[in-house]
Amino acid sequence: MDLRDKTGLLIDDMPEMRSAMRIQLTDAGLEKCDQARSIKEAIDRLKEKRYDLIVCDYNLGQGADGQQLLELVRRRNILPLSTAFMIVTGETGYEQVSTAAEYAPDDYLLKPFTADLLGTRLGRILDKKAALAPIYSQMGEKGDRTKALAACEALLANGGRYALDVLRLKGELLTALGRNEEALALYENVLQQRSTPWAEVGKARLLSLLGDDEEAKAHLQRALTAYPNYLAAYDSLSQLVEKTDKAAAQQIVEQALKVAPSTQRQRRLGGLALENKDFERAESAFRRAVEKDRTGFFKSHDDYSGLAKSCVEQGKTVEALTAVKDMGNAFARTPELEARQAAVECQVHVKSGNEAAAKLALEKALKVQQSAKLDASSALEIAQACFAGGRTEEAKAIIQSVAEDHNENDEVLAKAQGVFAQAGLEDEGTLFLDATKKRMIKLNNDAVAMAKAGQLDQAIEMLTEAADRLTNNAQIAINTAMALLMHVHRNGTSTDLAQTKRAHAYILQAQRANANHPRLTEISGLYRKVAPADAPPLEGI
Amino acid sequence: MPNQIDALVAAAIHDAKNALMALDTQLGEIERRPTSADFSAARATTGRIAGQLAELLTLYRAQGGQLRLAIDDHDLHDFIDDLLTELGPLPGNIQLDCNRDAADQLGAWAFDAYLVKLALLDALRNALRQARTHVALTLKAAPQGGLCFEVADDGPGFPAAILAGENTASAQGTGLGLSFARLIAERHATPAGKHGHVALANLPGANFKLTLP
Incomplete structure (x- = not known):
């Protein structure tokens, strides 16, 4: 494999290591190679350009490492599967790198090594990428x-x-x-x-x-x-x-953390410990997540929220409020951040008996909620604050709309159930969420039955109303597109380009909501079959 | 186990000290008159010391319950290529025959490449020191399922005590390499409970087999 016509990106935070590595890469034949000094630079580079291979040091400083960077860029679809990713590590980092997580590097190399060995190993992973390219090219987002x-x-x-x-x-x-x-x-x-x-x-x-x-x-x-x-x-x-068994699950995450550090697993450990009322462990896990990652790319609102909750449960009100404040300093200002801070602050005040402050914070959270469409986690945080502040009906209304919107997302539904459980309403939560799920199934079934009975217009009306409200619900969007395409099919392709365009938009909405939805292939196939020639093309679904 | 490790540490330190003195002599020769043979000898010495120290470190970590194998698929042709590259140039009088036909059929195998490579490098270096003219490295599919690396030489064979399973230092070495190979063979396991193993024989030269499940 000739590396001369390949493009590479070298990621290392240490200037002297970077220049030494750069020389070795050149000796190995890789001439076109950009460099990044930090996670931020690496992500910026990856967003603007497609590379053949990435060579990344395990230790990236500021509490970041190459494995976490790899997980981040693969999960966010910034790094295509066709790009090879190699992690370079000292012998001490070897065990942590070679742990085969869900997103594993294509290879790792132990320092020190010769330029010859580097060239051989890069050549091998590029050969493999080239051989598997026909598969990878169909596995990405498109x-x-x-x-x-x-x-x-x-x-x-x-x-x-x-x-x-x-x-x-x-x-x-x-x-x-x-x-x-x-x-x-x-x-x-x-x-x-x-x-x-x-x-x-x-x-x-x-x-x-x-x-x-x-x-x-x-x-x-x-x-x-x-x-x-x-x-x-x-x-x-x-x-x-x-x-x-949440206690046993917590123990397993503890074991995984002994194998390799990861902010994501610290967060998971903290969440489980919080549910298990193991507040001390929850606090230390969230604190580690918050403090270790000084880049801000791996931690999330959840970490500060969890830290505040585990502190206040132990009577540490000052620490809890500090965590709320730190959350504001760690992330960019968004409605989600504002909602989160206010909702968590409300819960802290409720626990510490400061009713007036709790009420004020809850009002603020609800105001944000009314003015912006929030992501599921932030909305559920507000619901939890509502329960804490005694506003049960508002809490349920928020949970209902989240549950309808994320009807097929078990993770979100489990979180929603967790909110009920925190409020001491576990059984009611089970019934409530079950009823919501059944309602969504009924809505879909009713629409299908209507369509089959020839009442296509009514079905379309019912579904579009739901799809426009529940933009994260892929199933509804797919069924809406399906009804629209049936309409086009029945009335002959020449009649209605507008209907086809609407169907197109709902298919894209479904893809945004869940690119892995099992019915996407079916609906895109139908679209290609019935869409008139002048309809917008569907790419990569 | 602790006593055994202590004995291995003492033997390995002794061996490393001798190796460093040999290295010093080799470097002196190179300083006087650089030849590629001297360079090769010096590199072989550093490779051997580094390998032994890595083995000792692994044994220590195993003793403290800190050793976790990193098992993943490795292409067998690539693995043998890497092994031979790392072994470096051979002594001029010895020929190494490598039979890796089984790699075509098996493709890849799941094992800890770093640790298995250390064990095989040690076995190969040992065989190269004992051989008269030939060393053979053979990759085979084990009859009971599994992967077998065989290192054979045409030297005098293992001393009786080692064949009898004693782990003592001998004229042939410190016993560290064998302890290490046995440890990592045993640690390679399948969920069904099969483990790897090491087998020694004199045929009549030394024959070392490392089988992975």
Whole structure:
């Protein structure tokens, strides 16, 4: 592999290390190489330009590391799968890098190394990226999973040295497409030949998706005795265990944190400890999340909110209010931030018995809520403040609209249930959320029944009303687009370009809400089939 | 275990001290008259000391319950390439035959490449010191399932005490390499409970087999 025509980005916070590394990269043949000194610079570079490869030091200073940067940019879709990511680390960082989290680097290299070795290793990961390019190109935000799967089949038919990598990607694709039985069969087939951590974890996920949580848990526990460094197994196990035993889930996250530090896992630990009323541990976990990341890229409003709550539960009102104030200093001013600060402040005042201040803060939070469409976490924080401040009806109204909007998002629904639980209304919360879920199902079913009965216009009206209100609900948006396209289909394609354009907009809305929604492929297929030639094209769904 | 580690530490320090003195002599030669053979010898010495210290560190961490293997898939051709590169130039009188046909069929295998490489480098260096003319590195699929690395030489073979399972220092070395290889073989395991192992034999030269599950 000739590196001469490749573009690279070198990320390291130490100037002398950067220039030494730059020389080695040049010696290895990589001439076109930009540099970044910090997380911020790296993200800016990645946003403006597409690189073939990233070489990143593990230790990036300011409490940041290469693994967390990798997770951040992959999750935010700033770094395409086709770009190779290599982490360079000293021997002491080796264990933390080689932990195979959900987003693992393509390779890691232990210092010191020669330019020859660097060149060999970069060449290898670029060769692999090139071989798998037909799959990757269909796996990104604008990809088509069915085409990615077809690319897997084509590569597997040719054999070749990357067969196991292709199988791994194929397993992920089948799982994402909801083809659970096929995915499980794939993992079991691989495991018959050999044991390997990704297939063990993949199998456990499928067992859970197919309804056997107990076997999934047992499987993951066995996997962890053999692969104690495999973070993805801890993450999957803690999520499964959390459904029934939050104290045990907390212990598993503790173990994962011993394997490698991560602000995201500190946050998860803090959240679980808070729910388990282990306030001291919650405080230390959130404090670590808040203090360790001095870049501001990895911590979130949740960390300050959790810190304030765990402090006030221990009677540390001053520390709690300081956390609220620090939240304001750590992030850019947005309605979400303002709402968060006010809602948490209200809860702190309620706990410490300062009714007047609590009321004032709650008014402020509600004012923000009325003037802006807030994200789910901030809205739920206000609901929690409403419960604390005795405004039960307002709390429920907010939760209802969040639950309707995020009807298919288990994480948000669990958070909503958590808000009820905090208010001592666990059973009521279960009923309330269940009823909301049923109402949404009924809405969708009614619309489908109406459409089938020929009342297409009424169905469209009902669905568009819901879709315009619930912009985060992919299912409603898809059904709305479906009804509109049925209308176009029934009346002949020539009649209504406006309807097609509306359908187009709802498909995009669904994609924004949940790019992984299993029905996106179906609806985009229908669109392509019935849309008139002059309709806007659908790209990459 | 603690006593055993203490004995290994003492033996390794002794060995490292001798190696450093040898290195000093080699560097003196290079200063006087640089030749690539002397450079190679010096690098082989530093490689050996660094490898032994890394092994000791791993044993220490295992003893303190701090050792966690990092198991992931590794392409076997790439792994052997890296192993041979790191081994460096061979002594002029010895030939190394490498049979890696099994890599084509197995493709990749899940193991801790860093630790397995340390163990195999040690075994190879040992074999190169003992061999008369030939060392063979063979990659095989193990009959019971698993991956087997075999290092064989045509030297005098292992001393009887080592073959009998004693972990003592001998004329052939400190015993550190074998302790290390056994530890990391045992630590490689599958969720089904299979573990790796090390097997030694004289055929009649020394034959070292590291099998990973």
